[in-house]
Ligand SMILES: Nc1ncnc2c1ncn2[C@@H]1O[C@H](COP(=O)(O)OP(=O)(O)O)[C@@H](O)[C@H]1O
Ligand SMILES: O=C(O)C1=C[C@@H](OP(=O)(O)O)[C@@H](O)[C@H](O)C1
């Protein structure tokens with residue numbers, strides 16, 4: 001199986017669905033955020049605070065480049081599409097699945113979240129980022145799955161059905 005790359009905004013469910021989908025497909029799962037934290041020995045929040053977003057983006061690209069090209073589901077971070085080299089890598093090597101979620105639904109899911117530095121920005125900044133990113137996700141996706149009002153199990157089954 002070619003590797004699947006899950007893309008989408010913060011809170012769209014990439015980490016959750018990636019885990020479920022990989023076990024359902026019996027392939028391995030890598031979450032680039034978890035990998036960055038493991039390899040570089042700091043939480044994402046600490047990297048943003050101590051080294052800045054630019055350094056995080058460098059780490060994220062480095063981790064992505066070292067993921068398997070076969071038999072793997074990769075949960076990316078919401079900003080992976082900000083770098084053209086990341087998009088080229090994913091498009092060349094696997095299938096890009098966009099988990100599409102409305103801003104209102106994301107706001108509900110991440111209401112109390114303190115772990116995502118860019119989610120602590122003000123509402124207008126978050127809405128602007130959402131609009132900017134949505135265009136990138138739509139342009140880069142091979143497959144789009146809407147996630148509002150669906151359970152993680154339903155979304156996992158939908159992705160699987162679209163792969164056949
Ligand atoms: N389909 C869903 N419906 C409701 N809540 C969800 C769904 N998918 C994920 N969540 C919740 O939303 C939050 C963010 O999910 P997560 O998988 O971390 O998203 P991402 O990795 O895209 O940022 C978590 O609390 C998760 O449990
Ligand atoms: O959208 C972004 O720029 C980010 C999304 C986060 O991942 P999730 O999309 O899994 O929340 C994480 O990579 C970091 O906080 C930056």
Ligand SMILES: [Mg+2]
Pocket residue numbers: 014015016033075076077
């Ligand atoms: Mg995640």
